[in-house]
Amino acid sequence: MTEYMWAREEVVSSVSSQHLALTFGPASLVGLLVAGLTNWKSSVGAAALLAVPLVAAWILTMWCGEVVRMLRSVQFCGEVARIINTELTHPQPQVLN
Numbered sequence: 001m002t003e004y005m006w007a008r009e010e011v012v013s014s015v016s017s018q019h020l021a022l023t024f025g026p027a028s029l030v031g032l033l034v035a036g037l038t039n040w041k042s043s044v045g046a047a048a049l050l051a052v053p054l055v056a057a058w059i060l061t062m063w064c065g066e067v068v069r070m071l072r073s074v075q076f077c078g079e080v081a082r083i084i085n086t087e088l089t090h091p092q093p094q095v096l097n
Contacts, residue, residue: 004080007073014070018063025059 032048032055039045 004077007076007080010073011070011077014066014073018066018070021059021063021066025055025063029056029059 029052032052036045036047036049036052040049
């Protein structure tokens, strides 16, 4: 049962991390775009604009990793629930040694 509770905590933690990635990720992209567009004639502006696709890919990778982590935990919780429900509806006879 401890593993089940741990897996449920993983789901909550993963959803929180997904939320952070989707909150601060686009904000950082907007910051890079603004920095690049306001300084587009300098090398700093060009570097900021070139960094946008890389940062976007990094944010997407981070978010996808959290989704996979959440799905693994949800699958584990579903398997545990299925086992418990099977045992409650069709209990196995106890064999004495």
